[in-house]
Amino acid sequence: GAGVSQSPSNKVTEKGKDVELRCDPISGHTALYWYRQSLGQGLEFLIYFQGNSAPDKSGLPSDRFSAERTGGSVSTLTIQRTQQEDSAVYLCASSLNGRAGADTQYFGPGTRLTVL
Amino acid sequence: AQSVTQLGSHVSVSEGALVLLRCNYSSSVPPYLFWYVQYPNQGLQLLLKYTSAATLVKGINGFEAEFKKSETSFHLTKPSAHMSDAAEYFCAVSVSTSYGKLTFGQGTILTVHP
Numbered sequence: 001g002a003g004v005s006q007s008p009s010n011k012v013t014e015k016g017k018d019v020e021l022r023c024d025p026i027s028g029h030t031a032l033y034w035y036r037q038s039l040g041q042g043l044e045f046l047i048y049f050q051g052n053s054a055p056d057k058s059g060l061p062s063d064r065f066s067a068e069r070t071g072g073s074v075s076t077l078t079i080q081r082t083q084q085e086d087s088a089v090y091l092c093a094s095s096l097n098g099r100a101g102a103d104t105q106y107f108g109p110g111t112r113l114t115v116l
Numbered sequence: 117a118q119s120v121t122q123l124g125s126h127v128s129v130s131e132g133a134l135v136l137l138r139c140n141y142s143s144s145v146p147p148y149l150f151w152y153v154q155y156p157n158q159g160l161q162l163l164l165k166y167t168s169a170a171t172l173v174k175g176i177n178g179f180e181a182e183f184k185k186s187e188t189s190f191h192l193t194k195p196s197a198h199m200s201d202a203a204e205y206f207c208a209v210s211v212s213t214s215y216g217k218l219t220f221g222q223g224t225i226l227t228v229h230p
Contacts, residue, residue, distance in 0.1 A: 107160040107161070109158055
């Protein structure tokens with residue numbers, strides 16, 4: 001079956017511009033996560049969705065970052081007024097339930113964001 | 117709060133040799149532990165996970181890991197390395213009283229030489 005997909009695969013933008021990153025989770029998965037992978041910080045949790053709600057946004061680095069999920073499916077991560085330190089690979093993952101720590105997360109291929 | 121430490125950012129082995137990637141965790145509650153592999157320009161793929169059943173966990177591609185509570189460790193092993201095992205490996209923890217938020221180690225790059 002189809003896995004987690006993300007678009008675009010690569011995004012180059014200029015400092016100060018806004019960007020939107022999209023994630024399509026595996027059909028039927030209620031939980032969705034965003035992580036960021038950067039050279040300096042490794043893999044970091046950003047936000048968790050259960051359905052359309054985000055019970056944990058604790059990993060969002062600043063108020064320039066926001067995310068939403070609609071229809072219990074597609075999620076968009078928006079970064080406003082991008083800065084060079086936002087350059088990273090943004091990974092999305094989904095899991096069937098998400099209410100237990102043992103649930104396996106399935107990762108997408110990521111979006112590589114470069115801010116010039 | 118939980119944390120994960122992977123000892124050795126780079127490990128190099130010969131083809132056919134034992135692979136040992138080290139992971140130690142810190143958690144105030146019983147953890148769930150995971151090993152993921154990442155090939156260049158790809159997302160993460162689950163190798164195996166510990167969910168409080170058997171302490172010796174077998175995963176895909178011949179990998180296995182043993183949960184040792186007394187040592188707070190979850191080291192990944194494979195008896196005989198293949199060239200195709202060259203990748204970056206991540207150990208991660210989530211806590212059973214919460215949802216599946218993963219805390220990752222810094223990763224270990226495995227190089228396999230002929």
